[in-house]
Amino acid sequence: MSATVSGFWPRLFALLLLSMTAAANLARADLSVEVIGGGSNRYPVAIVPLQGESLLPEAITATVKSDLAMTGAFSLLETAAGDALAAPAQLNAAAWQQRGARAVVYGKLVSLGGGRVRLTFWADTVSPREQKLSAEFDLAPEQLRDMAHRMADMVYEALLGEKSLFSSRIAYITQSGKEYRLQIADMDGRRAQTVLRSRLPIMSPAWSPDGTRLAYVSFEQQKPVIYVQDLVSGQRRVLANFRGSNSAPVWSPDGRRLAVVLTTSGNSQVYLINADGGGVQRFSYSDAIDTEPAFSPDGRQIVFVSDRSGSPQLYVQALDGGRNARRVTFEGNYNVSPTFSPDGRQIAYVRREGGRFKVMLLDLASGDNRLISNSAFDESPSFAPNGKMVLYASEEGGRSVLYAAATAYPGRVRLGTLGGQVQDPAWGPFNP
Amino acid sequence: MKQSPFIVAIAAALLAACASTPAPVVSNPPAATVPSTPSVATVDVTGSEPALQGSKVSAAQLAAAVKAAPDQRSAQALLNGHSVYFDFDQSVVKDDQRGVVEGNAAFLNRFSSKVLVQGNTDARGSREYNLALGQRRAESVKQSLEVLGVKPAQIEAVSFGKEKPRAEGDSEAANAENRRADFVYPQ
Numbered sequence: 001m002s003a004t005v006s007g008f009w010p011r012l013f014a015l016l017l018l019s020m021t022a023a024a025n026l027a028r029a030d031l032s033v034e035v036i037g038g039g040s041n042r043y044p045v046a047i048v049p050l051q052g053e054s055l056l057p058e059a060i061t062a063t064v065k066s067d068l069a070m071t072g073a074f075s076l077l078e079t080a081a082g083d084a085l086a087a088p089a090q091l092n093a094a095a096w097q098q099r100g101a102r103a104v105v106y107g108k109l110v111s112l113g114g115g116r117v118r119l120t121f122w123a124d125t126v127s128p129r130e131q132k133l134s135a136e137f138d139l140a141p142e143q144l145r146d147m148a149h150r151m152a153d154m155v156y157e158a159l160l161g162e163k164s165l166f167s168s169r170i171a172y173i174t175q176s177g178k179e180y181r182l183q184i185a186d187m188d189g190r191r192a193q194t195v196l197r198s199r200l201p202i203m204s205p206a207w208s209p210d211g212t213r214l215a216y217v218s219f220e221q222q223k224p225v226i227y228v229q230d231l232v233s234g235q236r237r238v239l240a241n242f243r244g245s246n247s248a249p250v251w252s253p254d255g256r257r258l259a260v261v262l263t264t265s266g267n268s269q270v271y272l273i274n275a276d277g278g279g280v281q282r283f284s285y286s287d288a289i290d291t292e293p294a295f296s297p298d299g300r301q302i303v304f305v306s307d308r309s310g311s312p313q314l315y316v317q318a319l320d321g322g323r324n325a326r327r328v329t330f331e332g333n334y335n336v337s338p339t340f341s342p343d344g345r346q347i348a349y350v351r352r353e354g355g356r357f358k359v360m361l362l363d364l365a366s367g368d369n370r371l372i373s374n375s376a377f378d379e380s381p382s383f384a385p386n387g388k389m390v391l392y393a394s395e396e397g398g399r400s401v402l403y404a405a406a407t408a409y410p411g412r413v414r415l416g417t418l419g420g421q422v423q424d425p426a427w428g429p430f431n432p
Numbered sequence: 433m434k435q436s437p438f439i440v441a442i443a444a445a446l447l448a449a450c451a452s453t454p455a456p457v458v459s460n461p462p463a464a465t466v467p468s469t470p471s472v473a474t475v476d477v478t479g480s481e482p483a484l485q486g487s488k489v490s491a492a493q494l495a496a497a498v499k500a501a502p503d504q505r506s507a508q509a510l511l512n513g514h515s516v517y518f519d520f521d522q523s524v525v526k527d528d529q530r531g532v533v534e535g536n537a538a539f540l541n542r543f544s545s546k547v548l549v550q551g552n553t554d555a556r557g558s559r560e561y562n563l564a565l566g567q568r569r570a571e572s573v574k575q576s577l578e579v580l581g582v583k584p585a586q587i588e589a590v591s592f593g594k595e596k597p598r599a600e601g602d603s604e605a606a607n608a609e610n611r612r613a614d615f616v617y618p619q
Contacts, residue, residue, distance in 0.1 A: 145469075146469055169469070184472060186469070191469065193471065193472045193474070194472075194474045195472055195473075195474065195475070196474070196475045196476075196477065197474060197475070197476045197477070198476075198477045198478070199477075199478055200477075201592070201595035201596065203559050203560075203563075203593075203595060204559065204560060218477065219592060219595060219596075220477045220478075222548055222550070222590075222616055223548060223550070223588070223590035224563065224590065224591065224592075224593075229475065231470070231472040231473070232470050232471070232472060232473065233473055234472070234473025234474065234475050236475060243588055244567070244588065244589060244590055245563060245567050245590050245591045247560060247563050248560045248563075261560070261563075261564070263567050263571075263589070263590075263591075266571055267567070267568070267571065268563075268564035268567050268568075289561070289564040289565070289567075289568065291560050291561060291563070291564045292558065292560045292561065305558075305560075305561055312561055334557070336557065336558040336560075336561045337558045337560070337561075350558060352557065357556070357557065377556075379557075379558060379559075380558075380559070423559070424559060431469075
C-alpha cells in the first residue's frame, strides 16, 4: 500500500464503523438473498474483486455479484483477489475467454482523503475485445451500497442492453406478534427502514410513480382506511375514509389519481379518486365484488377482479370506454391479484388450483398463461420496474418469505426473512 | 476498440444520513450520478383492540336478556364475545346464528347506539379479495339488523378480511372460527 493511501484507510474505516453501529439495529430486520436455479442461457461474466477493496468493511463487489446473480440472467465465474486488475491494459482477454467468461468487470478503489474514495471500473467483452463500460465515481462512505447497486445497474445495461433494476426499492408489511410494520428496503431486501408501525393490521402498500410516497390501508380506526404518506417527511393524510371499507389503492401512471375500492354502494366496487382525495367517481358497475384494480402502463385501462360470473376472474375495462369490462381469464375458478407488466403486454396474477395458490403470467396477445412460482401459497405479485422479475410473497414451513422470479428464465431468488411474517410486497419504480 | 463514455462523478462531502446526490464534476457525455437512498421517517400509530370478555348469556337468550338488562352498560356486556359465524365461501346468516343478530338488534333498538359490524374470513387467498368477502358478510349482517328494525344510519358494515384471525393455523376448526362477523360498539 502506498504512502499516500495509508493515512486514508484508518479514517474511512472509523467512519464506516460508526455508520455500521447505527445500522446494526436495522440489520436485524433485513432480508437476505438466496439464489435458486437460473437460466440455461445465462451470460457468463467474471466480476473481479476491485483492487483496494479488501480494507472496505462493506465490499462493493459482493453486492454487485448478488445483484447480477439474482436476475438469473448471468452466470458468475469464480474469481479471487489475485485476479484484480487496475487498468484495461492489464486485462488478458484470451485467458478470461479460456476460463469461460464472455465479459470481465474489474476496477479499483483509491483514497481521496477526507473520508472519500474514488471508484474506477470497466466492463469489457473478451471476444471480440470491446470496452462496454468505463466509469469513475468519487464517493463518501455512506454511498458505498448505493454505488454498488448503481455499478450493477451500469454493468447490466452495458452487457444486456436493457434497463436495469438494482437501484429500485420494495415495500412490504411485516407482522410480529401484535406489531405491524410497513417497511421499505433495497430491492435485494437489505437496508430495511420502517415507514409505519401500528398495533393493528396494515396492508396493500402502493408506490407513487415518482417513488416519494406510499398509499396503504391501515386498520388503526377499527376499519380499513386509505392513507398516503410521504416517505422522507413522514407526513401522512387520509386519502379515503368513506362509510364502509376503503382499500386496494393503486396510483395511475401519471400520479394524478388513484384507483381504490369503496363499499358505499353496499358492495365492493372500484372508484377513481384524485391524489388530493377529491373528485371521487365510480369506475366499475356490478352487484358483485369488484376489487384489486391495477392501471395499464399507458393509464388507459384498469384490470380488476370481479366475481360477477360466480367466481373471481380478471376483467379489463377502459377508462373512457363506458362500463364494459372484458373478461381475460377463463381457466380455473379463482384468479385474483392482477398487475400489468411495465410494457403492458402481460398480467401477473394469482390462481388457486387444487388448494394451491400460484403466480401466473398471462400474455394478453396470445391469451397464454404460464406458471412462474412453485410453492403452495404464493400471493401478491408485483413487477420490477424493468419487467424482468416478479416479486411475490410465499410460505415455507409455516413462515412467510418473499421471492423474486425472473420472467424470462426459470430462476428465482428468495429474500429470506429473519423473523416475523412478511407479506404484501410491492416493487417500487425506478429511482429518480 | 470502442470507448464508451467516461463518467466521472464526485460526491458532495460527507452529508447527513439523508444522503446526497453527487453532482458530476467532469463528464464526457452523459453524466451519471450515484442514486442516493433517502432515510425515511417512521410514523407510530398505536390504535387499540376493544377488550373482549365472554358474555354469560347464550345466543338464544340474548335478545330477552338485553331487553331485561337494567342499563346500557350491562346490556352491552351481554353482547361481548358473541359473533355471527358463516359457512365456507358463504355470507348468508344461518338460522342457528339468528340469536346473536337478534340480541344486537334488541340492543341497537333499545339504546339507539351505533355499531361497527366487522366481517372476517379464513386465512387463505388474496388479502384484498378476502377483504371484499368479509365486507359481503358484514353487509349481510347489516341487512339482517335492518330487517329487525335497526336504522341504516346506526350500522357501519366494514371488513377486516383475513387480517384479524381469532384462531391461528389452517385447521377446519380454525377456519370456522375465523369466518365470522364481530360487533364493535363505541367505548
